[in-house]
Amino acid sequence: MKLEHKNISENNFEQCTKCTICTLYCPMVEVNPLYPGPKQSGPDGERYRLKEPMYYDEGLNYCLNCKRCEISCPSGVRIGDIIALAKVRNRKGLPTVRDMLLSSTVSVGSVATRMSGLVNRSLESERFRRGLESMVGIDHRHTLPRYAEESFEEWFRREAAEKQSCYSRRVSYFHGCYANYNDPALGRELVEVLNAVGYGVRLLEGERCCGMVKIANGRKERAMRDAKRNLVAIRRAVAEGDKVVATSSSCTFALRDEYQYLLGLDNEDVKDSITLITRFLFRQWERGNIKFAFREDFRMRVAYHSACHIERLGWAIYSTSLLRLVPGLELEMLPSRCCGMAGTYGFKRENYDYSQAIGRPLFDLIEASGAEVVATDCESCKWNIERSTSKRVMHPLSILAAALDMERTRELNGVMDK
Numbered sequence: 001m002k003l004e005h006k007n008i009s010e011n012n013f014e015q016c017t018k019c020t021i022c023t024l025y026c027p028m029v030e031v032n033p034l035y036p037g038p039k040q041s042g043p044d045g046e047r048y049r050l051k052e053p054m055y056y057d058e059g060l061n062y063c064l065n066c067k068r069c070e071i072s073c074p075s076g077v078r079i080g081d082i083i084a085l086a087k088v089r090n091r092k093g094l095p096t097v098r099d100m101l102l103s104s105t106v107s108v109g110s111v112a113t114r115m116s117g118l119v120n121r122s123l124e125s126e127r128f129r130r131g132l133e134s135m136v137g138i139d140h141r142h143t144l145p146r147y148a149e150e151s152f153e154e155w156f157r158r159e160a161a162e163k164q165s166c167y168s169r170r171v172s173y174f175h176g177c178y179a180n181y182n183d184p185a186l187g188r189e190l191v192e193v194l195n196a197v198g199y200g201v202r203l204l205e206g207e208r209c210c211g212m213v214k215i216a217n218g219r220k221e222r223a224m225r226d227a228k229r230n231l232v233a234i235r236r237a238v239a240e241g242d243k244v245v246a247t248s249s250s251c252t253f254a255l256r257d258e259y260q261y262l263l264g265l266d267n268e269d270v271k272d273s274i275t276l277i278t279r280f281l282f283r284q285w286e287r288g289n290i291k292f293a294f295r296e297d298f299r300m301r302v303a304y305h306s307a308c309h310i311e312r313l314g315w316a317i318y319s320t321s322l323l324r325l326v327p328g329l330e331l332e333m334l335p336s337r338c339c340g341m342a343g344t345y346g347f348k349r350e351n352y353d354y355s356q357a358i359g360r361p362l363f364d365l366i367e368a369s370g371a372e373v374v375a376t377d378c379e380s381c382k383w384n385i386e387r388s389t390s391k392r393v394m395h396p397l398s399i400l401a402a403a404l405d406m407e408r409t410r411e412l413n414g415v416m417d418k
């Protein structure tokens, strides 16, 4: 079903009982007195905007789309979606060069991996970053993620693709732009762990960026084009019996929820087949379908940060439950707070100070935690926490891969050496 974006609200603002609970949970309200807050920007403002678009308030641009207001709302109002759609409807003019750069993850990533030495050296240089700030408005105080020398897809096609048909069970992997261009090791770990428990992996043919950053940067039409292509690829994989697993909690949330509520695309037929890798592994383990053998010498003190979109999915429990299976791993749950990054939001000069002010209480808790490593399922939280604290940040899957005795795991799952 295609939803129309004219004169009606696609969302359920009428359900608002004006309790103001959402305002208490909004991280932007805490740090920015100029932000009208979720109730006023969302259901209250929507009533006026539907009567007369001139009531649109540019203050809505402060919203991070973290969805923490939605989690808190006792009436189930999709406040973040109402705000995001109002921003899309009222956006004037073309996206800026900065917004194009930040949201062209595939074009920029494919060029940057080919020139990764030069690109990474430039991004490390404060002089270069100051130039970037004055030319396009990316704040020089933020460090942009490094690029890998080779993309995950290139590695997979060269080293892994052929072997995958040997496994009796299979999943399709939505790697996303981050694992492909910035952290291919995460993709390699996914293949290694899934192979060890008896699953072959294949890539989604024609995978595009999930579209989250394009929606956030005013490029809804391009996001729609990518989303439609992704749904074609996902439908093909699901029709062939695969679950589609992703490592990024934000990509997973986009494929499952943002496609439906922000792009108006009907994905109900495949939604339940799209899942996060930690959820997939924990559920298979819980059902006795797979087994893990852990290294006896593995020790790690981990603090888990629940990213906003995994909170909205309600799936942090799967990542933490998986980590709790690891003997020798001490797990501490950090209080659930936004880190302030919100994809590309925190890179922008006009947002940087608000972004860091939102993240500061979390960064202080992390420094005080005594953990060696912070675990999170979101890449943008990883960038922000690593640049703002002294801690290393790892995906829960990377921690699992480091803790597993791969040889014994393969034996336990009846996997012969391939």
Ligand code: SF4
Binding pocket: 025, 026, 027, 028, 029, 037, 038, 041, 062, 063, 064, 065, 066, 067, 068, 069, 070, 079, 080, 083
């Ligand atoms: S999505 Fe986040 S920043 Fe936006 S109104 Fe809701 S809680 Fe506030």
Ligand code: SF4
Binding pocket: 015, 016, 017, 018, 019, 020, 021, 022, 023, 038, 039, 042, 043, 072, 073, 074, 075, 076, 077, 079
């Ligand atoms: S929490 Fe929900 S019901 Fe309460 S004011 Fe906010 S949107 Fe309305």
